Amino acid sequence: MFRRFLAASAFAAMAAAATPAFAQCDTTFTLANASGVTIMELYFSSSNNSNWGNDRLGSNVLPAGRQMTFQPRPGGRYDFRAVFENGSSVERRGVDLCSVSTVTVQRGGISAN
Template identity: 65%
Template sequence: MFRRALLTCAFLAAAPVLPAFAQGCDTTFALANRSGRQVNEIYFSSSRNNNWGNDRLGQNVLPNGASRQYRPNPGGSYDFRIVFDNGQAVERRGVDLCAVSTVTVTARGISAE
């Protein structure tokens, strides 16, 4: 009985650490452009970060119909901002990269599957 209670206490003490293990997932995803427009800038960062950081395309662009692979670290929730060739931007917040493998830019916004 004492051993069972001790094991239960050990498990409950470790429970707050469990979400940290989930963030060690495979975060590889494809960003696909199905918008009908050229993408000039791609930004994504952890949802905990208030800064978009650098344009992930750099000097490159992502033509309509093209895709690109990314693997950010660590896993967890990410926010996305896409800027098209006409200067218009779309955003999507709270994408769990541990649960998706494709982020798709469309004329209506950003979807994640």
Template identity: 55%
Template sequence: MFRRAVLSAAILCGVASAPAFAQCDTSFTIANRSNAVVNELYFNPTRLTNWGPDRLGQNVLAPGNSVDFRPSPGGNYDFKVVFANGRELERRGVDLCAVSTVTVSGNGIAVQ
């Protein structure tokens, strides 16, 4: 009886100390629905203070094209695109657990 009580308490403590967030599917698609080429794409967890590397690398994202990503961990992310003409768009605080598509248009960055 005592062992069962100790085991139950240990299990409950383990559950209570588990992270408050659940794992989620962080995969998403970036779709370029603008009329311009995206030369650079950046995204990072919101808690970070720099953009990090260009996620397209040597590639570009032409109008009408899309590319898939699966970052880790989940949570809120900030996005930035730089068009071929140098124009920049940003979208901050996107919950990757709730998003499957990030759409770039001439008016901004939308998520769904």
């Protein structure tokens, strides 16, 4: 019985060591709209993915001065794109979601801290 415990403990330790550190981080972030205009569409995806995927706002919009919270999985670097009500857009690439808690959209770009 003790050998089974040791084997199980060793396996669990190896599995934890093999898991990338970014997979275990808190990826929760607040997206703040400081642009002064409504964000009509929001996209973010892993920087490893060449496709933006679906609009994260869905049928909603994000009015100026408002914010939303997201928690994508897994962690790592993400690219962001926001489309404003006039059709213009801003992008930011390579945001490490393991090290930021707020992503702020402005007319001139997207900042992360």
